Amino acid sequence: MTDLTWLQTVLVVILLLCVLVGTLPVVNTGLQFLALPLHAFRNHYGKAAPYHPNVAVIIPAWNEGAVIGPAIERLLQLEYPAERLRIFVVDDASTDDTPAVVAAKSAAHPGRVVHLRREKGGEGKAHTLNHGLDVVLADPWTEAVLIMDADVIFARDSLRKLSRHLADEKVGAVTAYIAEGSRDRNYLTRFIAIEYVIGQLSARRVQNVGGAIACLAGGAQLHSRANLEAIGGRIPTGTLAEDTMTTFEGQLRGRRMVFEPHAVVLAEEPRTIDSLWKQRLRWARGNVQLTSIYKKLWFRPSPDHNLGSFSFGLAWFTILLLPAFMLLAAAGMLALLLLHSDIAEFVFRFMWIAAACIYIFSMLYSVQLDPRIGRQSWREAIMFPGLGALILMAIAIFPWLFESALLALGLPVTDQARITWAVIFYLWGPISMLGIWLARAVEPLPGGRFFAGLLLYICGYGSLLCAITVDSYIKEWRRADASWIKTEKIGRVDS
């Protein structure tokens, strides 16, 4: 730094801070996995006890004829006292054979399977759930309510494993581990399976440790009656993230939410980038909306709940602002390159070595958390950051490899070439997001699915989520139509 003027030195420090802030998502991932072992000692099992409340199951259903039958059958096979379980299917004006399937189940199991029909549908999941809640909460029999999706398949012991936490009256709701369970998996469902291990078995355990849960899985959430009544007996409407808002509202009223990693629920997940995009765009826009709704909550610790804690805020905003962090780091690196290429190279190497260590640690840990998913999706675990990022990690760890490879390929190794490559490397984050946008664009074309998959393996699954988050900013800014778009499910999960 001896050849820098004081102004350049100040600029370098500012740029280094930009890069540091830009790497917060990677740092947060590292902290998350480092905190994960704490769940071995700080969990809710000490206060759990065998407990079988009267459970009203609410299944919102719109054109779920292909999946609703097996889901009901599985519920009837759960290891749970039969007299303590009633199933209410809220048929949201379905136009397929959903009414007939549910009517048949209702006739076969009178009093245990109830068909609730909404003649006017299409208002969204929250409205459909509220129709069911009005019915079940009007009956004093109901002591707990299980909200689930029509396509999920519960493991036989899962409801018991959820309800045992409600033995502690301070617990308002419990959520299960939603695992990808399609029998004919494709590359995308295998990526999603790994994402769910990271996002649930790791992140939600850490949230258990921190005492603040970000979101009860929409596919399997068991609420105590008291919790639902405390939030007005209704699922909040007017947002695309009704599950997250319900989770927040319960905690703001002083109730604890628990993630139960050993209650497993299998779900069918999107098989194309476009359908995944639509699903996640809904979630991402919902999170943007909630960030604004709860603007007075963030980073303001409270004695009543932990949603205002620094760690929870950091985790929330590193996901919400992931694209902004990525762009900030790229811009900072590019400016550093122009100002002092040696410093830029050192920072690049340090950043990517740190990223490589966190990636190896987190992926090795993840495949152990759910060995079934680990066996099925180990390739996607390796390729999770994308081939491009893996190459950058390898270059950072073994720098001589890159120049050797260039020489072997007969490419020039001049200062100009080094600068050109550096620009590409530093801008890899934004480039990979554009690659994902391209993947979505080519997917519907003939042979497009192959190229879309190829682009996903090159650019990485994180870039896909990042690109969707950017789209959510744009859609929210434009106040685009926020109608609830259902993800198509056709019954690929075996019961």
Place this chain on the structure above:
Amino acid sequence: MTAAPSHESEVEEIAADARRERRLVPQALLSLAVVVVIVIVRELLLR
């Protein structure tokens, strides 16, 4: 519908799940050990 197991079985199941959570520690140590080995190998190769 399958009947729920006995109270004692469920108590034991809760204890077993709590014990399974203890596996998080060796799993973390194993993952960390691999990272440390890679870092050491890198340092040895750089010399």
